[in-house]
Amino acid sequence: MYEKTLKDRVATFLIFAAPTLFIFATVMIAPLVFGIYLTMTDWDGLSNNLNFVGIQNYLGVFQDAEFWQSFFLTLRYVLVSVVLINIVAFLIAYALTSGIRGQNAMRAGFFTPNLLGGVILGYLWSFVFSKVLPFVGAGLNWSLFKSNWLTDPDKAFWALVIVTVWQYSGYMMIIYVAGMSNIPTDLLEAASIDGCHAWHRTRYIVLPLIVPSFVVSTFLSLQRCFMIYDVNFALNKGGPYNSTRMVAMHVYQKAFLSQKLGEGQAEALFLFIMIAAVTGVQLYFSKKLEVEG
Amino acid sequence: MKNMKKWMSLVLIVALFATLLAGCASQATTAAPAETAAGETTAAPAAKSDVKITFLNSKGEITAQLEEAAKAFTAETGIEMEIIPCPAGTSPFETASAMYSSGSAPSILMVDPNDVPKFTDKVLDLSQENWVSLAMPGALDAGSVDGKVLAMPLTVEGYGVIANKKTIETASGAAFDPSTVKTYSDLETLYGKISAAGVAPVKICQENWSLGAHLFSQVYINQSSDPAAVQKFVDDLKAGSVKLMDNKVFVDFMKTFDLMIANNYGKADPLNFRYEEEPLLLTSGQAAMWYQGNWTWPNFVDSAAADDMDYVFLPLVLGDDANAYGNSQIIAGVSKEMMIDKEQNSPEQQEAAKQFLNWLVTSDAGQKAIAVDMKLIPAFTGFAYAPEDPLARSILTYLEAGNTMPTIATLPADHWEKIGGILQKYLAEQSAGKGNHETLAQEIETYWKNT
Numbered sequence: 001m002y003e004k005t006l007k008d009r010v011a012t013f014l015i016f017a018a019p020t021l022f023i024f025a026t027v028m029i030a031p032l033v034f035g036i037y038l039t040m041t042d043w044d045g046l047s048n049n050l051n052f053v054g055i056q057n058y059l060g061v062f063q064d065a066e067f068w069q070s071f072f073l074t075l076r077y078v079l080v081s082v083v084l085i086n087i088v089a090f091l092i093a094y095a096l097t098s099g100i101r102g103q104n105a106m107r108a109g110f111f112t113p114n115l116l117g118g119v120i121l122g123y124l125w126s127f128v129f130s131k132v133l134p135f136v137g138a139g140l141n142w143s144l145f146k147s148n149w150l151t152d153p154d155k156a157f158w159a160l161v162i163v164t165v166w167q168y169s170g171y172m173m174i175i176y177v178a179g180m181s182n183i184p185t186d187l188l189e190a191a192s193i194d195g196c197h198a199w200h201r202t203r204y205i206v207l208p209l210i211v212p213s214f215v216v217s218t219f220l221s222l223q224r225c226f227m228i229y230d231v232n233f234a235l236n237k238g239g240p241y242n243s244t245r246m247v248a249m250h251v252y253q254k255a256f257l258s259q260k261l262g263e264g265q266a267e268a269l270f271l272f273i274m275i276a277a278v279t280g281v282q283l284y285f286s287k288k289l290e291v292e293g
Numbered sequence: 294m295k296n297m298k299k300w301m302s303l304v305l306i307v308a309l310f311a312t313l314l315a316g317c318a319s320q321a322t323t324a325a326p327a328e329t330a331a332g333e334t335t336a337a338p339a340a341k342s343d344v345k346i347t348f349l350n351s352k353g354e355i356t357a358q359l360e361e362a363a364k365a366f367t368a369e370t371g372i373e374m375e376i377i378p379c380p381a382g383t384s385p386f387e388t389a390s391a392m393y394s395s396g397s398a399p400s401i402l403m404v405d406p407n408d409v410p411k412f413t414d415k416v417l418d419l420s421q422e423n424w425v426s427l428a429m430p431g432a433l434d435a436g437s438v439d440g441k442v443l444a445m446p447l448t449v450e451g452y453g454v455i456a457n458k459k460t461i462e463t464a465s466g467a468a469f470d471p472s473t474v475k476t477y478s479d480l481e482t483l484y485g486k487i488s489a490a491g492v493a494p495v496k497i498c499q500e501n502w503s504l505g506a507h508l509f510s511q512v513y514i515n516q517s518s519d520p521a522a523v524q525k526f527v528d529d530l531k532a533g534s535v536k537l538m539d540n541k542v543f544v545d546f547m548k549t550f551d552l553m554i555a556n557n558y559g560k561a562d563p564l565n566f567r568y569e570e571e572p573l574l575l576t577s578g579q580a581a582m583w584y585q586g587n588w589t590w591p592n593f594v595d596s597a598a599a600d601d602m603d604y605v606f607l608p609l610v611l612g613d614d615a616n617a618y619g620n621s622q623i624i625a626g627v628s629k630e631m632m633i634d635k636e637q638n639s640p641e642q643q644e645a646a647k648q649f650l651n652w653l654v655t656s657d658a659g660q661k662a663i664a665v666d667m668k669l670i671p672a673f674t675g676f677a678y679a680p681e682d683p684l685a686r687s688i689l690t691y692l693e694a695g696n697t698m699p700t701i702a703t704l705p706a707d708h709w710e711k712i713g714g715i716l717q718k719y720l721a722e723q724s725a726g727k728g729n730h731e732t733l734a735q736e737i738e739t740y741w742k743n744t
Contacts, residue, residue: 019313045390048414130565151564151721237382240564241501241717256387258707259411 039266044259057266067267070250071274077157077246078225081164085221086214088169093176094202107177111170118167122234125163126150150236153243160244163231168224172217179213180206215286219279226275247271342371344645346400346638349377349392351385352447352629354591355667362662366652372645382502386411386706398637400646403447403629406435406702413438416632417643419445424654424673432672435702436630444630445650448669451606451625451688451697452507452586454495458603460581464490471605475615477549484556487581493558496580499720500568501713506704507624508550508584509712511609514698515542515619523701530741537734545612547730553584554723563724564717572596575604584609587684588628590668594682606687619698623691626700627672705744712737 014021039057043050061067092110096103113121130148137145149155183206191201229248232238238245245253251271255264350359356378363374377399379388385404392398393415404412419425420442425433428446436444461469465486474480484494498504516526529535537543557563558580572592574580593604610620633646653659654673663669664678670685670692680686691697715736722728 019310044411046386046393046411046415134565147562148565151562240721241714243718253707253710256390257384257710258705259386259390 045261057262074247089172114171118230179210349399349402351379358666446627446672447629450628453623454607493580494556495582496558504716505713506709533742590682604683625697
């Protein structure tokens with residue numbers, strides 16, 4: 001089973017990994033390299049001539065106030081969403097591993113929003129916010145819902161958070177359920193025999209042992225929330241007068257609507273580096289929290 | 294048994310590999326028929342041809358009618374045509390350039406006039422086509438680059454204030470003559486009479502393309518009757534040498550806009566509407582006027598009563614000078630251009646596309662499709678049909694009297710989106726009583742300087 005030479009080991013590796021590696025290289029790596037080349041031109045996305053402009057586009061990124069505005073808005077949004085998603089997912093997972101009747105059906109039910117896809121969710125909630133809630137608010141005379149949440153910049157931000165939390169809680173719940181199911185029950189039994197309350201059991205046994213799930217869930221929700229576009233577009237196309245336009249939508253508009261593909265690509269590259277940095281830091285610190293079961 | 298296992302695992306590997314290649318194979322076979330149909334497009338009509346062409350439609354209102362026209366074309370010539378709609382809220386340029394990048398450029402693309410120069414090296418030269426001599430004077434200008442006709446105009450459209458004559462007469466209790474509204478004071482009096490009867494005088498269309506591309510273009514177009522002066526104004530804005538607050542047209546525009554906002558239907562939440570709902574307000578008599586163009590008539594037909602045809606266009610009056618340029622004119626011009634791609638479509642597909650464009654304006658079925666089904670004002674002479682809806686007829690009266698202002702085709706690609714957003718913000722703020730003209734002017738000037 002153990003190949004003696006390097007050549008044999010490489011050959012074995014390639015037999016299994018070559019198709020995937022090929023697809024990855026052509027679909028992800030090649031466009032990335034071409035994109036980096038494009039950041040140094042002034043292509044408008046369509047014409048057959050492009051001029052080399054060096055690092056001018058990168059300087060433009062620093063000067064683009066809208067990019068930084070949407071980036072910090074996205075940061076705020078990511079912070080709030082990731083925290084809420086994980087809390088909600090954890091609570092639902094905790095409730096659905098406590099052995100109540102029908103918990104498997106309920107798990108499927110909570111997971112369904114994630115299957116709908118961002119565009120459908122966006123349109124669904126757009127309808128709810130613009131027609132259903134004002135109707136309810138007018139009927140019950142509840143001033144919070146009297147107007148369409150999507151036409152006010154601050155409320156539209158929270159509307160977006162609500163839709164995102166609704167979309168991803170189910171998916172993260174599955175991850176937490178898997179983590180909680182792996183906690184050895186004899187540990188929990190031993191604790192309750194020794195007189196531990198439910199809260200102490202949760203705090204000292206359950207929480208430390210689901211840190212791997214927490215790491216994965218935080219990583220996934222961070223990455224997905226940073227790159228949000230479909231819900232952003234379908235819900236209200238970037239908010240009343242672009243006030244909830246997240247950074248991915250700004251990059252798309254800069255590249256395809258304003259026809260400045262070079263600048264858009266440079267901004268996308270910045271975004272890639274920053275997301276990689278944030279998630280890398282998150283993973284590094286989370287690994288330190290892991291406890292051996 | 295060991296041989297059987299080895300054989301089975303080999304079959305499994307081959308099967309898995311084959312599914313990987315399946316995707317590549319099917320693409321190769323669908324590309325072939327287009328090239329094997331050499332010379333069959335000029336065969337007798339109604340013979341089933343293997344050529345299939347695609348049409349990128351950026352006019353949402355006519356999608357259904359366009360598909361009917363495509364079916365009629367296929368029945369006559371056997372060439373199949375697929376209509377691809379643009380996603381709502383995106384510009385035709387965005388969709389077209391995305392399709393070019395993905396290698397699936399449409400055979401015919403319908404774009405806005407100011408997008409035509411960007412496709413110069415990708416589209417066919419149509420100067421030798423039959424319909425070039427049939428075009429109305431000036432209709433081919435926007436679609437021509439360097440003297441070569443690159444695009445066929447689909448229609449001439451106009452926009453201004455659509456007024457429901459019946460609603461106004463019921464509210465004011467007297468007959469309404471559109472030519473009596475020539476100044477800001479006239480407009481204010483009219484609004485007063487209408488709102489006294491409990492009807493909202495106006496509904497401002499809050500869509501960013503309506504505010505940015507149409508309403509605000511009056512600020513540029515009303516500057517002067519000389520297109521060169523208008524262009525200079527736009528160029529000065531780009532250079533940053535214009536102070537909008539010192540510009541009479543802008544100041545008058547803001548005054549009229551503020552009056553509209555104060556009398557807007559649903560002004561408590563002005564942005565909470567959809568474009569499709571707004572014709573309902575006019576047909577149900579809840580609002581009397583709406584700034585929009587004649588392209589919106591199909592949306593009226595769905596909700597209008599059979600006898601409710603009394604709509605007329607009013608100019609957007611700015612300022613108190615009855616003779617000022619723009620107070621008796623409405624804006625009209627070619628609004629959509631159709632071009633044929635030559636880069637990613639085979640010569641047979643290009644011929645089929647040329648055939649379709651010809652059919653559209655010279656054949657009986659095509660002319661009927663444009664004038665009667667899609668209710669568009671044709672940009673060509675010799676049409677056997679004319680649109681019968683009140684909006685198109687109102688535009689035609691302005692066109693025939695020479696009371697139109699040309700549209701401006703040199704605005705930046707993202708103008709409608711960015712300026713529309715700025716105006717939406719102002720609309721929301723002013724409706725709450727917190728609008729500021731200076732801030733608005735500054736934001737617009739900043740946009741132009743950064744273009």
